[in-house]
Amino acid sequence: MKGFSIASIPGDGVGKEVVPAAQRVLKAISDVHGGLSFEFTEFPYSCEYYLEHGKMMADDGLERLKEFDAIFLGAVGNSLLVPDHVSLWGLLIKIRREFEQVINIRPAKLLQGIRSPLANPNDFDLLVVRENSEGEYSTVGGKMYQNEDQIAIQNNVFSRRGTERAMRFAFEMAAKRKKHVTSATKSNGIVHSMPFWDEVFQCTANDYPEIAADSQHIDALAAFFVTQPERFDVIVASNLFGDILTDIGAAIMGSIGIAPAANINVNGKYPSMFEPVHGSAPDIIGKGIANPIGQIWTAKLMLDHFGEEELGSKLLDVIEDVLKSGFLTPDIGGTSTTKEVTDEIIKRLKSL
Template sequence: MTQYKIPVLSGDGIGPEIIAEGKKVVDVAGEKFGFDVEWIDYPHGADHYLETGELISEDTLKELSGYPAIYLGSIGDPRIAPGVLEKGILLTARFYFDQYINLRPVKLLEGVWTPLKDKTAKDIDFTVVRENTEDFYIGIGGRAKKGESKDLLEVKRTLYSAKFGLDIETDSEEIGYQIGLISKEGTQRVMEYAFDLAEKSRKHVSSVDKANVLSDIYGFWREEFEAVASKHPDITTDFNFVDAITMWFVKNPEWFDVVVTPNMFGDIITDLGAMIQGGLGLAPGGNINPQGTSMFEPIHGSAPKYKGMNKVNPIATIWAGAMLIEQLGEKEAADSIVGAIQQNILNAKVRTYDMGGSNGTSDVGDDIARLVREG
């Protein structure tokens, strides 16, 4: 029997509850398909930070880098200032492990309500490939008061490093600035991943940018897209400004197969994707390094007001678990889990409140695990 060791960061709020259901379903899939997962729990999150002052250490990151995948619950707690945990744990891990792909399946399952009139499961089935380590999310910027000042901003990545020496002179009382950066190497590798994905689906890749306004950074993105596309002549392509693609997601989601996008725009449009596929409770995501350590999670937050209530929908987390084991090579088991999620929804007997039911988090996990076992 194949053995896997998978670190788990259950995180905050509802994180431990939803992760418990994801582990339960993966364990059942393992029993059926001939593999075993040893879950290794890590404490990092709000409670750990409040007790120790530590977000996540270099030693812990080095230890985690020895594993192929991490299972993440949710990060965020009202006792701690917004962004502290997210930047200090989630973004730190993404950058440290060079998880340069954020993978978001946008798939409407049969039996799930969508706010898009007359659209069905056959119309909403595409994947967003978001660049995950560059753009305006590199985390460098600052503020300057009236007069003259200097700043040195630096970004370090596996692929390169860059420094920005700023001589600032302003007669405004105060300004704020943020530096965005994309690299040829970083852009090409995420696009190659998107084109490889399209080779296995409907052979269409849509690019997202805002080159008509931010021509330096996103004109560069568009040029690299054209260069990568030229190496894949069997793939059809199109360009979309980010504001336009939000319209097309709503009006004609059936147009899309694989969508590749810079980091910031991807963050925005994947939330729209979550809503047209039925809501955040049904939206999984993966932070991927194809040659390193990847991390899988639901894209919703920690919902602290529901902590300990056994109330929230665990499907996004269970689906993220399916993505995790598929990354490990267990595709048949992953497909079985997604199929069981679909059957649970079609049966319409065991549902959480957000889907019109009255069952608890663990009830849904139990039912999906049963369907995997019996499938």
């Protein structure tokens, strides 16, 4: 039997509702599969933890987390309690950086059963590969002077190693899909980092002659996500550009509540972390209507990471079957609860 130990961090808000739901789905998969098991260990790291301890995680938190095969995260943040830059950098980004989770992948596709806000979505199915360790989200910079003279400087950092690593990952993913990679750039406006990005992309593309490659300026690319999403396969983007594009990807699917993500460690030294794109949704906490699809689809990405792609594909098929049958939470036009959607997914998994 293949057993996986998972560090579970429900986090804040609806994370505490959708993480247990997704864990129930993974338990059902292990029951059906027979040769697969998951052991979850829950950690209380969250904004509530911060209010009690003055920190987002325990001092030995990373030492404890690194012993697991993967981290399953729900949501981080409650700006009414803790400033967002404190909560994010104290937990989510801290784990990403310390565990060298240098790649972030976020798929977006037209799911059967969900009506896209686009008039003609044309069965889009795309994957954004986001550089996850540097770029615009560097910590280089600072503030100086006071009052009306105050200035803030934020430096973007693009290394050839980090940039090329993300691009090669994107080309490898495209080789398993529709064999097309699009680079998100802005070299007509950002005069140093983006021409450098373009240069590395062209050099990398030369090593993959069987993969079609093109570049799009980020503003045009964002528009094409809305007008022609079906034209894209794999998009490789910097930290900030990838973050923005994937929220658009979630929006054209129909709800940010269904969008999954994976933070991938590629060197095997540390666990990867799997999280939905959505936040803690403080407006619906405790109502039982949080959409569990984002967290459950995230579980599918974790199955893929563990080499269980066939099981992952079956899970996504079941998700779409359930959605087609009308089990929809309010954010996608339905009246079903978190539990009802989860129960139906489990029921259909067990009938496979």
